[in-house]
Amino acid sequence: MIESLHIENLGVIERAELPLSPGLTALTGETGAGKTMVLTSLGLLLGQRAESTIVRTGAQRALVEGAFTLDPASRAASRARQAGAELDDDLLIATRTVPASGRSRAHLGGRAVPSSVLTDIGPHLVSVHGQTEQLRLRSAAAQRAALDSLGGPEHAGLCRRYAEAYRARREAAEALDHWRAGAQARQEEAERLREWLEALEALEPSPGEDHELTAEAERLDHAEDLRLAAGTARTALVGQEDVVAPGQADAAALLAAAQRALAGAPGEDDRLAELAGRTRQLSVLTADIAAELGEYLVSLDADPARLAWIQDRRGELARACRDIGGPATEIDDVDALLAWGRRATERLAELDGAEDSAASLEQALDGAHAALDEAAGQLTAARRALAGRLEAAVTAEIDGLQMKGARLVVELEPLDEPGPTGAEAVCLMLVSHPGAPALPLSKGASGGELSRIMLALEVVLADAAGAPQPSAAPSHQRTFVFDEIDAGVGGRAAREIGRRLARLARRHQVVVVTHLAQVAAWADTQLVVVKETKETKETKGTKESKRAKGAGQTQDTAASLGESQDDAETAGATRTRVVQVVGSERVTELARMLSGHERSEAALRHAAELLEEASMGQSPT
Helix, strand or coil: CCCEEEEECCEEEEEEECCCCCEEEEEEEEECCCHHHHHHHHHHHCCCCHHHHEEEECCCCEEEEEEEEECCHHHHHHHHCCCCCCCCCCEEEEEEECCCCCCEEEEEEEEEECHHHHHHHHHHHHHEECCCCHHHHHHHHHHHHHHCCCCCCCCCHHHHHHHHHHHHHHHHHHHHHHHHHHHHHHHHHHHHHHHHHHHHHHHHHCCCHHHHHHHHHHHHHHHHHHHHHHHHHHHHHHHHCCCCCCCCHHHHHHHHHHHHHHCCCCCCCCHHHHHHHHHHHHHHHHHHHHHHHHHHHHHCCHHHHHHHHHHHHHHHHHHHHHHHCCCCCCCCCCHHHHHHHHHHHHHHHHCCCCCHHHHHHHHHHHHHHHHHHHHHHHHHHHHHHHHHHHHHHHHHHCCCCCCCCCCEEEHHHHHHHCCCCCCEEEEEEEEEECCCCCHHHHHHCCHHHHHHHHHHHHHHHHHHHCCCCCCCCCHHHHEEEEEEECCCCCCCHHHHHHHHHHHCCCCCCEEEEECCCHHHCCCCEEEEEEEEEEHHHHHHHHHHHHHHHHHHHCHHHHHHHCCCCCCCCCCCCCCEEEEEHHHHHHHHHHHHHCCCCCHHHHHHHHHHHHHHHHHHHHHHC
C-alpha cells in the first residue's frame, strides 16, 4: 500500500504531499491542472523511464519520494533486501531524482539501486490501469494468472501439481538426452579401457615387481665389486677354504683360541663364565654370517643375459605405466598400475551395463509423461470451469459499465506441447456487441473500455477472494491505480464505476483519477489538484483564509497538503498544489465537477445527493 507521495519540481508541481489512506482515493481537478504529473511521479517510483523535460522550469532537479507499506515476508520485500534496501519494520522508502541534465538516480530503502530494481518490485506493489498502461491485461501470462486466481487455493494446488509434473518430465527427458548424447563417448571410453586392460593382462605384472627388478639390476651392474666385498669379509671371518697359511688370523680362529683360553681357566668364576658364554655366541654368529656370505657368493650371478632381460622388462613396465590410462592419468609404479587396472575393470563393467540404465531412464520418462498428461487434463478441466465463471461474472459487471451487449470470452487454445504453466494458452477476448467477432482485448477494446474491463475483472477476482484473513494487516494491501477509467461515460454508468471502485477498495487500496463527480463521490478520500498563479503574500493570504474558512480548515492544513512555504517568490508564477477536501469544501468541488460553477445551488444540491447516495450504497445495511 502507498502511505504517502512527496513530489518536488515535477512539471507544474512545485511541491506536493499526497497522504494516501486505505480504501478509495479520488484525484480530481481541472483539465491541465497536473493530475498527469501525479501519475508520472508514481511511474517514476515504479521504474519508468525518466526524461529531463519533466523537471519544472527553473529547477535543477525533480524529486519523487514514496512510502510503501508491505509484508516483510512478501516477494517485493525479499527483492528489495536482495538489492541492499533496508525496511523500517514494514515500511519501504523509494526515491527517484531526475536532474535537469544528466542521468536519474534511484534509491530504495536508503540504498542507491538501478531503476531496473524499481521495475522488478513495482508490479508487486502497484497495478496501474490507464489509457496507455494496460500492458498487464494484454499480457498472455497476466490473463492466465487472472483466470487461475479465480479458482482459489484448491486451483492453486492443481497449478502447483502440474508445475511439479512438468518439472519432473523435463528432468527425466534431460537425463535421457544426456545419456544418449554421451553414448558415443561411453563407447569410445569402453574401447580404450578394453585395449589397456588387454595390454595389462598380457604384461602380467606382479606387485612390487619393478622395485625388485631395480634392486636386482643394481646387483648385476656391480657384481664384481659385490663379490670382492663379500669374499673379503668371509675370508676375514673364517679364512680361505682352499688355502692353509701358517699363522693365518681369521675371526673364527681367534674366537676359537679365546674360547679355549677361557675354558682352561682354573677355578670357578661366575664373571668369567658369563664372558665365556658370550664368546661362544660370537663364534656361532660368526659362523652363521660366514655361511650366508658363502651362499650370497654362490647366488651372485654376473650373467649379462640376465641383466639384459631385466633391463628390457623394466622398460616394458615403465612404458605400461606411462601409456596405459592415457596422458591424463598419472601412474607412478606397478602397484599403482595394478590399482588402476582394478578401477578400470569396474568402470568397464559399468559401461557394459549402460543398456540397463537407458531402459530405466526411458521407463522413468514414460512415467513422467503419464503423470504430466494426467495433471494437464485435470488443470485443463478446471480452467474450462473457471472460464465459464469468469465470462459470466465479468460480462455482468461490464454490462453496468456502459458496455451494453459486450461480453467477455475466455478462449483456451491447446498447445502443441504442454508448457510450464499448462497444456493450453489462455486468451481473454471481447465481443464488443451482439454479432461482432470475438477479438483479443488488445484489438477489440479501446483504452477506456480496457480500463473498465480491468476494473470489472479486478472486482470479480476480489469478490472471489472473499474477505481478507484476520491476520492480514490492512496496510499490506495491494494498490490499484485507475487513470480516467470513466472516459466517455456519464450518468448512471459513472455511478456504477464509482460503486465498483468502492467494492474493490474494500479489500485493496484504490486510487482513481477522474473528471466525474459521480465517481469521486464514492471515494473515502478526495484530493484536488489545483493549478494557480502565485500572488503577493498579502493577496494570497486573504484568499487562502477565505477558502480555508469555507472548508472548515486552517491555512496550516492546506499548507501541509502541498502549498509552498516560500511566499516571497515572484508573483505570477504558475504552480500546482494538491489539497484534500472534506465537508462542505468537498461538496463545492463535486459541484464544480458537475456544472463548472462551484457556487451553483442546483449543482451543490446534486453534489450533496451524490455523497449521500454513495454513503448509503456503501453502508453494510
